[in-house]
Amino acid sequence: MRALVLLFSAFLAAPGSARAEIRVAATLPALGALAREVVGTHGTVAVLAPPDQDPHFVDGKPTLILALHRAQLLVHAGGDLEAGWLPTLLAGARNGDIQPGQPGNLDVSTLAGPVLEVPAKLDRALGDVHPRGNPHVWLDPRRARRIALGIAERVAALDPERASAYRDNAQRFAERLDRKIAEWEERMRPHRGRGFVPYHKSLVYLADWLGLAEVATVEPLPGIAPSPSHLASLIVEIRKREPRPVVIAERWHNQRIARTVAEKAGAPLVVVPGDVGATRETSDYVAFMDDLLRRLAAGFESAAP
């Protein structure tokens, strides 16, 4: 009984100890990883989506409400990427600080530079389009850098006592990222202009950074399952090109379809293992990008003429 009382009072006390640490909640593992670089040891970062699930289709489990209830800052991709699950959780969070429009609500699509693929026309005949443009911004490290610096500014505003610590962390991360960006660009330079066929339009920012050319997508339109006739014309399209474009599928897409397209078209298949933390080697953002680019480079090299 006494243990129970202790336990109970410990949790009653938890909000009181808020001064000690800043509490950040991030919707996606990559955003969580960037927030972690900024917050460092001065706070906690809770991530809502598991690293191996499609960020469009995360389960809005009531258990996630707890993290949102406690958070002082919510970092989300925005651009309606999380529209299928975040609003219900936000309404359940009973936390005015992180509601849209509040300082505790950070939409990273506002930080990451120009948004690509803003549809000129909104029509679901074009598939499950994102009205505010393509929201998959974090795979371009130059944008990730801007996001990290943006998170630092926001956290600094929310916790001014440690503002300089957050800014220092972000600056250190940005410098580390600059060195890595140079290294990554060097590694990927031979593959500039190469074609690729992603399953979903989730790699446009990566392509924008590395100068890759999206030849087509495995799904005919965003969120629409490919028909055999679409796949056939896709395979013919890939076969026409030398060197062969690389087929890229994230782990949550239909692997059988991705594999079939790659095999029939004689193109290499690169599987993106998910988000940060999906494998043991990808525990932070830099490690994740290292792993991703290694896979990508291997794919391009295996299809070299």
Place this chain on the structure above:
Amino acid sequence: MRKRFVLSLAPGWSERARISIVRSVVWFLLALPLAARSQEEAAEDLERELEQELAAVVRPAAPSALLPDISVVGTFDAAWFSDEPTPRLPAHEPFHRGPQLQELELGFRSSVDPFVRADVFLAVSLEGIEVEQAYVTTLALPAGLRLRVGQFYAPFGRFNQLHYLEVTPFADQPLVNRRFFGGEQLRGLGLEVSYLLPLPFYAELVGAALSADNAVSFGVPAVEVRRPRDLLGVARLATAFDLGDRLTLLAGASYANGPNATGGLPETDRNRTQVWGADFAVRLRDAASRAYTALQAEWMTRRATVPGGGFLQGGAYLWLVRRFDARWEAAIRADLMGLPTGRAFGDPHLGERDDESLPAASTHEHGAVGEFLEPVRQRRLGVSVSHYPSEFQRIRLQANHDFLPAEGRGVWEAFVQYQFVIGSHGAHVF
């Protein structure tokens, strides 16, 4: 011909010079389209570049910020019954042979201001338009509190709180929900307070006071509320646990207490209904996939006192869903009314009384103990298969065998259901 023309152009020049000038002119003319083409390409490149640069600023397709998110969900079915369907209230379930508009739901969702958001759902059917739900929810109350005000589904159990046509794997309701709460589910006008308990795991305590105008279990003979006892009270405790990233357990207990419409005007003190409920759900999501397996079960028991006596009745359902991928889903459901077996106590005699003083224009048969309040034994087994061509369309086939042991009759039922969603897509309740 060419030479003569050129010669006549510049009579003072040597022929050699003239010819070389003509050559250059011809080359220039030949090269013009090429140059124009590369200029065109450059313009296109520039246009693309500008589009990208300006994309963040110029957002031609951004929806108007001040309109609420609007959606329309249309649900149609075609039904076949081997015999007369077992009792049901004509609302949104298939209830006769042939095609039927189950519902056209118009949804409007928006923040009202920084403090509350509003959700309005209107159901349009061939009979007219009805307010299905319309409520505001607070967003920023302190101490883990949240208020809801308006008309909404009562926080009882799991199924009752859902817009079931959209988010459950069957085209109709579980028997126990139909028998206890009728075609429009348990809902009312009122106030709800919910409290997120300060515990290390998710636990929520909910209480609501609503108008008692349910078609089956709760009702007052007059719209005037004279004292708190004329209202329907609902309480619920819900909790959820994650076991890893993929497995989630949910459990809840609910209680409702309110007057029922038997016995006429002066009788609401003695004629009351209580419903107890327990629910359990478990969902296992496949790794790196849209696929999941979910099991959901609910049990309810109802005690209704009516003049001269009362009834006790229990019922339960259990369903198992397998979502194979983004496109296909299959489900099986078992229903059982009579858990515990319904029984009457005392000598409930109402229903024979002919009371002409009661208001006629009412959804209830005031004073009568309807067939939905009387205990019944009923069993049903259903299977369904659903196909989603995209996130915004669904085609469903369902077959039930519905059996009333007391009458010794079973009814085969088959439904084909079609649903589309247009407009902004609302977030799904887990």
